[in-house]
Amino acid sequence: MELLLISTLKVILVFAIVLGALSPLAGWAERRQSAMIQDRVGPNRASIGGFRAWGLFHPIADVIKLMTKEDFVPATRNRYLHTAAPMIAFWSAVVTFAVIPFGPWLQIANLDIGVLFIFGIASLGVYGATIAGWASNNKYSLLGALRASAMMLSYEVTLGLTVVGVLICFSTVGAQELVVAQAGPIWNWGIFKQPVAFVLFFVAAMAATKRAPFDLPEGESEIVAGYFLEYSGMKFVMFYMGEYIEMFLWSALATVLFFGGWQIPWVPFEGQTWYEFAGVAKFLAVLVAIAFLQMTVRWTLPRFRYDQVMDLGWKMLLPASIGNVVVTAVVIIATPAGGVLQRVALLVGNAVVVLVALAVAAAMKGENKIGVTTEALRTQRSEEAVH
Amino acid sequence: MNQLLEGLTLSDLTFYLVAALTIVSAAGVVFSKSIVYSAFALLGTFGGVAGLYLFLAADTIAIVQIMIYVGGILVLLLFAVMMTHKIESVDVTSRSMDLHKALPPAVVLIALIGVIAKKTEWKLLKAPDDNPITAKLGDAFLGDYLLPFEVASLVLVVALVGAVVMARREVKGDFSRKAEKESE
Numbered sequence: 001m002e003l004l005l006i007s008t009l010k011v012i013l014v015f016a017i018v019l020g021a022l023s024p025l026a027g028w029a030e031r032r033q034s035a036m037i038q039d040r041v042g043p044n045r046a047s048i049g050g051f052r053a054w055g056l057f058h059p060i061a062d063v064i065k066l067m068t069k070e071d072f073v074p075a076t077r078n079r080y081l082h083t084a085a086p087m088i089a090f091w092s093a094v095v096t097f098a099v100i101p102f103g104p105w106l107q108i109a110n111l112d113i114g115v116l117f118i119f120g121i122a123s124l125g126v127y128g129a130t131i132a133g134w135a136s137n138n139k140y141s142l143l144g145a146l147r148a149s150a151m152m153l154s155y156e157v158t159l160g161l162t163v164v165g166v167l168i169c170f171s172t173v174g175a176q177e178l179v180v181a182q183a184g185p186i187w188n189w190g191i192f193k194q195p196v197a198f199v200l201f202f203v204a205a206m207a208a209t210k211r212a213p214f215d216l217p218e219g220e221s222e223i224v225a226g227y228f229l230e231y232s233g234m235k236f237v238m239f240y241m242g243e244y245i246e247m248f249l250w251s252a253l254a255t256v257l258f259f260g261g262w263q264i265p266w267v268p269f270e271g272q273t274w275y276e277f278a279g280v281a282k283f284l285a286v287l288v289a290i291a292f293l294q295m296t297v298r299w300t301l302p303r304f305r306y307d308q309v310m311d312l313g314w315k316m317l318l319p320a321s322i323g324n325v326v327v328t329a330v331v332i333i334a335t336p337a338g339g340v341l342q343r344v345a346l347l348v349g350n351a352v353v354v355l356v357a358l359a360v361a362a363a364m365k366g367e368n369k370i371g372v373t374t375e376a377l378r379t380q381r382s383e384e385a386v387h
Numbered sequence: 388m389n390q391l392l393e394g395l396t397l398s399d400l401t402f403y404l405v406a407a408l409t410i411v412s413a414a415g416v417v418f419s420k421s422i423v424y425s426a427f428a429l430l431g432t433f434g435g436v437a438g439l440y441l442f443l444a445a446d447t448i449a450i451v452q453i454m455i456y457v458g459g460i461l462v463l464l465l466f467a468v469m470m471t472h473k474i475e476s477v478d479v480t481s482r483s484m485d486l487h488k489a490l491p492p493a494v495v496l497i498a499l500i501g502v503i504a505k506k507t508e509w510k511l512l513k514a515p516d517d518n519p520i521t522a523k524l525g526d527a528f529l530g531d532y533l534l535p536f537e538v539a540s541l542v543l544v545v546a547l548v549g550a551v552v553m554a555r556r557e558v559k560g561d562f563s564r565k566a567e568k569e570s571e
Contacts, residue, residue, distance in 0.1 A: 123458025
């Protein structure tokens with residue numbers, strides 16, 4: 001009974017953090033930050049008694065508006081699947097937080113398969129987009145769904161492979177064990193063992209959340225809003241919130257894998273209550289910092305074209321991540337565990353991977369096969385048009 | 388164990404629910420007229436089988452089942468279904484059922500399974516609450532069972548290369564035909 005009570009409290013606490021604090025504030029932060037980047041003022045009008053609070057009341061107004069909005073659905077939709085799709089998208093993003101270790105005790109379930117669980121459930125998110133696009137019975141939605149599923153499948157491969165290098169370094173897949181393995185000085189963190197993996201993971205995670213510059217599944221200029229075109233009201237919010245939660249999910253996973261989770265480097269106060277609370281605060285701070293970086297990228301880079309996304313995923317990121325896995329495995333086996341030699345060898349290996357990847361990319365630049373084909377097709381079509 | 392009814396614990400009830408999900412959605416896969424519904428029903432089957440793995444205390448296998456079959460293969464299947472011609476008209480059917488031909492093998496198979504189930508001595512093992520098998524599995528794959536593991540991946544590579552060869556030939560054919568037309 002006591003166990004049940006503690007688990008319930010943990011569930012409430014974690015979801016209060018994720019759903020109650022992070023996600024609504026993300027909407028506000030994103031709007032303020034995009035305003036900052038684009039040299040605008042941003043939302044600042046909503047006020048309670050003349051007090052504007054830097055636009056902080058806008059999320060509240062948004063929530064009230066969206067909850068009371070009419071749920072307008074197309075008459076030719078597939079009734080059941082159209083309703084199920086946003087639930088799947090939202091569910092797959094939220095459930096994964098069950099294994100994120102926010103602190104030594106603040107983790108809902110310490111599964112032996114922690115990281116695998118996250119990848120398994122997060123991979124179901126693609127169904128949300130696919131089913132939504134198909135069930136809406138709309139050409140643009142279907143095109144968006146096709147783009148989304150192709151892109152998410154491609155980048156999931158890279159996402160999984162980049163993590164393998166880190167898992168080899170710490171020889172565990174449990175989320176809490178990964179954090180525990182990064183105790184001590186700061187160079188025990190994953191990022192100092194696998195810097196290339198972090199960069200690859202960050203890019204692939206941005207693609208997995210379908211946010212700009214990887215937002216071609218919604219591509220407003222071509223397919224209106226893509227797979228969630230036929231959604232309004234709370235159903236739309238579930239996609240929208242799911243996207244934010246997924247962003248925080250990958251940020252949280254990056255914190256666990258590369259930034260020591262709740263471990264504060266050089267602070268030897270393991271087991272003391274204040275240290276554990278400080279650890280949770282540190283975890284959230286790193287998480288927010290990575291999410292902020294993702295937002296900055298979103299508002300800085302323009303949208304990729306479809307063939308560019310596929311080129312980047314399959315020809316650049318995937319070979320680089322496979323190379324990283326091979327190099328890491330060789331270094332870990334060839335050098336004594338935990339020594340300075342291993343640490344230096346890992347960094348050298350990472351540098352080699354980067355250099356080889358850049359050299360190959362430079363060599364490939366001259367012969368962009370897809371570009372040639374599109375060019376050839378275009379001339380062919382224009383010739384046909386002339387005849 | 389929480390007793391819900393006499394002889395029915397919570398975990399029993401969950402087992403029956405998961406088993407029912409597996410069987411009902413498997414029936415949906417076979418009997419559904421729309422190929423898209425079949426594909427979606429397969430989602431339930433795969434999920435149910437993953438649940439059965441969990442009951443066997445094999446959490447790694449369960450999550451790998453979800454990752455590979457649900458997150459990978461089924462998405463590709465749906466992708467292919469959606470790419471098919473005239474997907475917007477919902478009646479893309481899979482009418483390939485022939486009861487007369489299917490019935491005898493099905494009856495024989497069910498009889499065989501029944502006999503095996505009857506003859507086998509089922510031992511009830513108590514599943515351990517905490518059974519970390521991930522590390523053991525990894526050791527087995529890269530140790531004693533390295534050769535079968537590698538051979539299996541070789542089969543997949545062959546299939547992949549074959550698919551690429553087939554897909555590419557078609558494109559080439561199209562281009563050459565167009566070139567022929569132009570030369571005429």
